[in-house]
Amino acid sequence: MSAPSAFDVRAYMRDPQVLRPAEIEPHVMGTLSAPALDALTYLWAVEGTVLGQMRDILITPTHAESRTTAFLSTWSYEQYWLAETLHTVLAANGRLPQTPIDTALGRLRRAWDDRARPTVDAISSNLMGANVVGAHMVTGWLDTAVLTLAYHRLGEIEPVLRGLTEAITQVKDRHLCFYAEEAGTRLARSATARRIARTTVTRWRFPGTRYAGADPARADIFPLFADPASRLALEKITQTATAFPGLTRTRPVHHQCAPERRHVPSR
Template identity: 50%
Template sequence: MPERGAVTFDVKAYTRTPIDLRPDNLDLSALADLDGPTLAVLDYLWHVEHGVLDLMRDVLVTPTHAESEVTAFLVTWGYEQYWLARSLHEVLTAHGGPSDAGRDSAVGVVLRAWDERARPMLHSVRTNLLGEQVVAGHLAACWLDTAALALSYRRLGSLVPACTALTEAVLPMKERHLDFYTAQLRERIGEPAAARHARRAASSWRWPGTRYTGHDAVLPVVETLLADPAARTDVTALDTRLQQLLDVAPLTAVRSALGRFVR
C-alpha cells in the first residue's frame, strides 16, 4: 500500500523561511585540516549541488511550470541551492579550490551539448503533449536526487566528525525538500498516468553527478561514503520509502543506481 500519513507541506511558510546557509555562517576553522577522501566528497557534493540548478531549465519548459505551488517552491529551493553551493565552494577554496573531478567524460560532453541545445525544445514539445501528469515523473526524480544527497551528507557527518556541523546545517534543508516532494507525490499517485510517469522516472534514475562525468569519476566518493556494510541499511530504507510512496514493491531504484558502479 502507498505510504500514508498526514504529511502536508506549507509552501507559503517555506517561501517565508528559507534556510540561508551562507559561507559566513560556517566555521571554516573547523574544516581546516580535511584529508583527501573527505575533500573529494565535498568536491563531488559541490559539483552536484551547483549543477542541480540546471533542473530549473528543464522544468520551466514543461507543464510543471504551470503548477503554482511547484513554481513557488522552486524559487526558494533555487535560493537555498545557490547558497549551499557557494558555501561548499568556500570550503574547497580554503583547500586550494575545486578539482577537475567533475570534468565531463567524452560521452558527457556530447550529452551536455545535447541537454543545453536540443533537449529543452524537444523535452518541451514531448511533455506538453503528455500533459500535467509528467509532473509526477519530475517529482519522483527530484525525490531520489534529494534522498541520495541527504544520505551522502548523513554518511559524511558520521564518518568525519569535523564535518558534522556542516552536514547538520544542510540536512534540515534536504529534509524539507523531501517533505515537499513526498506531499506532492501523495496527491498525484492515485492517478494511473501520474503513477506510471513517476515509476518510469524512478526506474531510469541514476546516481546524482554521473550523467556527464560517468560512474568511474564518482566511484571513489561512493566507496568512501557507502562501501561500509553498515550503509546498506540506509540504502534499503530509502528504497522501502520509495516503494511505499509509489506503491510498487519490486522497485529498488537506489540499490540499482549503486549497482551501476560495480565494475
C-alpha cells in the same frame, strides 16, 4: 474536495534555511582529509547544477503548477548558497573545485541537452500534461534522499564537518517532505502519472553521473556508503521509493550505489 496539504509552501518561502560562507565554523578551515575533500568536491558540483535542473523542469507543464514553482524559487535560493558555502570550505582547505570531466558519451548528452532536448522535452512533456509532475517529484525525492545520506555519512567520517553536514541535512529534510507529499498525492490520483513516473524512475541515475559517468561517484561518494548501516539506509530509501503509488518493485538505488573497495579513514 482535496485534503489539505501538510507542507506549508508559504511558510517555507517566508523562512528559507540559507547556509552562508560567513557561518562556517573556523575549525573546518584547513583541517579536512583528502577523502572528505573529494566527497565535498563532488557534492559541490552536484549542488551547483541548479540552473540546469530548473531548465529541465520549467520547460515542462510543471512550470504551470503554482505550488511547485513557488517551492522551487526558494529551493533554488537555498541550493545556490549551499554550493557557495561548500566552495568556500574547499577553497579554505586548498582545493579549487572543478566539475568532473565529461565522458565521450557525456559530451554527446550535453550537446543534446543544450541544443535539442529543451524543444523535444517541451513537446513530449506538454503532450503528457500535468501527469509529468509526479515523475519530477519522485526523481527530486530520490536525488535529495541519496545526497542527504552522503552528507550524513560525511559528518560521521569527518567529525569536524558534523555541524555543517547537520545544517545541510536539515535543509534537505524539508525538501524531502515537499517531494514526498507531492509525489504521493499526484501518483495516487492518476494512472497515467504512475506510468510516467515508473518509466522515469527506472531510468534514474545517481546525481552528477549524466555527463561524467559513474566513475567519479564511485571514487568519491560511494565509499561513504560502504558500512553496513549505510547499506541499510540505502535499502530504506529504496523501500520508501517503492511505496509511492505505482512504483512497486522498482529498485532505482539498489544497483547504482555499490562502493568500490577503497578505505575511507575515520577521524
